[in-house]
Amino acid sequence: MSTPPADDLIALRRDLHAHPELGFEEVRTADLVAGRLRAAGLEVTEGVGRTGVVGTLRRGGGGPAILLRADMDALAMPETALARPWRSTVPGRMHACGHDGHTVMLIGAAERLAQAEGLEGTVQFVFQPAEEGRGGARAMLEDGLLDRFPADRCYGLHNMPGLEVGEMAVVEGPQLASSDRFEVVFDGTGTHGAKPHLGRDPIAAVGQFLTAMHTVVARETDPLSPAVVSACALAAGDFDALNVIPDRARIGGTARAYAPEVRDATEAALGRLAHGIAAALGVTARIDYRRGMPPVVNAPGPTGIARSAAAAALGAGRVRQSFPPSTAGDDFAELSTRVPGCYVWLGNGPAEDGALHHNTRYDFNDAALGPGIAFWCALVRAELGAG
Numbered sequence: 001m002s003t004p005p006a007d008d009l010i011a012l013r014r015d016l017h018a019h020p021e022l023g024f025e026e027v028r029t030a031d032l033v034a035g036r037l038r039a040a041g042l043e044v045t046e047g048v049g050r051t052g053v054v055g056t057l058r059r060g061g062g063g064p065a066i067l068l069r070a071d072m073d074a075l076a077m078p079e080t081a082l083a084r085p086w087r088s089t090v091p092g093r094m095h096a097c098g099h100d101g102h103t104v105m106l107i108g109a110a111e112r113l114a115q116a117e118g119l120e121g122t123v124q125f126v127f128q129p130a131e132e133g134r135g136g137a138r139a140m141l142e143d144g145l146l147d148r149f150p151a152d153r154c155y156g157l158h159n160m161p162g163l164e165v166g167e168m169a170v171v172e173g174p175q176l177a178s179s180d181r182f183e184v185v186f187d188g189t190g191t192h193g194a195k196p197h198l199g200r201d202p203i204a205a206v207g208q209f210l211t212a213m214h215t216v217v218a219r220e221t222d223p224l225s226p227a228v229v230s231a232c233a234l235a236a237g238d239f240d241a242l243n244v245i246p247d248r249a250r251i252g253g254t255a256r257a258y259a260p261e262v263r264d265a266t267e268a269a270l271g272r273l274a275h276g277i278a279a280a281l282g283v284t285a286r287i288d289y290r291r292g293m294p295p296v297v298n299a300p301g302p303t304g305i306a307r308s309a310a311a312a313a314l315g316a317g318r319v320r321q322s323f324p325p326s327t328a329g330d331d332f333a334e335l336s337t338r339v340p341g342c343y344v345w346l347g348n349g350p351a352e353d354g355a356l357h358h359n360t361r362y363d364f365n366d367a368a369l370g371p372g373i374a375f376w377c378a379l380v381r382a383e384l385g386a387g
């Protein structure tokens with residue numbers, strides 16, 4: 001069962017919370033991480049993928065190699081919980097996703113495991129920069145992460161408001177969606193608003209596209225395999241020129257899915273609708289569909305190991321085997337599409353105001369540090385074969 005974390009880990013978590021750094025700017029955080037790992041006796045490599053840090057624990061001559069990943073970055077948003085003594089000291093920067101807690105739990109586990117007996121194998125403790133949409137996992141991979149620090153399996157963990165502290169969810173299959181962006185530009189011929197027949201109206205096209213795009217999920221993709229298509233930006237014309245039909249109209253948004261075939265179908269359907277509507281209305285369309293992160297899909301093998309580890313750490317009754325996937329994304333997917341992996345959810349307590357991810361009053365729950373560290377340690381014992 002989990003033991004409470006030492007006071008210095010709580011102090012470290014609050015210190016990181018007070019000093020949030022955005023993706024690829026985690027210089028202070030990475031320094032702290034490297035210092036703690038080095039003091040614990042691990043081999044430490046800094047500057048992997050710019051501000052990433054890898055601590056390597058090697059025991060014996062054989063055994064498996066596993067990769068444990070924590071993210072370190074904060075978000076560009078203000079913290080509004082002014083009464084919190086450890087609130088952000090940097091205006092417009094905040095740890096609103098709990099990556100401060102993730103970092104400290106992996107440090108705590110590394111420190112504890114550095115003292116452990118009877119392990120055989122290698123653990124790569126990966127402290128990743130820039131998870132929040134800035135491509136930190138990809139930067140580490142491009143810097144040779146998996147060649148320099150090879151692993152048979154990879155594991156990631158995220159705190160989850162709505163799960164009790166001391167509870168975890170370890171679920172096979174899709175956990176987080178792919179995250180793609182699209183932009184469609186309709187080019188017509190601008191004209192006097194009173195003489196639409198003399199031009200070609202791109203606003204009429206963008207209006208039809210907006211309506212039609214919502215048929216992708218309703219008519220194109222498998223109803224049993226979730227997808228989201230949302231328009232999040234729309235631009236055309238000028239409110240100071242309400243008698244002018246413009247040349248151009250733009251629309252953009254996000255597309256999410258859990259299955260590769262749903263992702264492919266969504267991309268194809270958006271392109272077909274854009275070009276079809278443009279052809280029907282005599283304008284032209286250009287679509288730029290950019291694939292971002294792939295979905296996070298937990299593989300059966302590592303999921304089984306993670307589930308037994310969670311049960312050993314917290315008690316079998318505290319481990320949920322079904323939990324709804326999230327439509328958010330995580331670039332842990334860049335790792336788990338290359339190495340079989342499992343991404344687990346750790347209870348952060350009630351999902352109420354001030355405890356929701358990316359909320360200006362969010363805080364990582366320090367009571368979750370103990371269960372998180374206990375899980376990581378049990379996972380390493382399960383993988384590296386100590387009794």
Ligand SMILES: [Zn+2]
Nearest residue numbers: 097132357358
């Ligand atoms: Zn986040």
Ligand SMILES: [Zn+2]
Nearest residue numbers: 097098099158
């Ligand atoms: Zn996060």
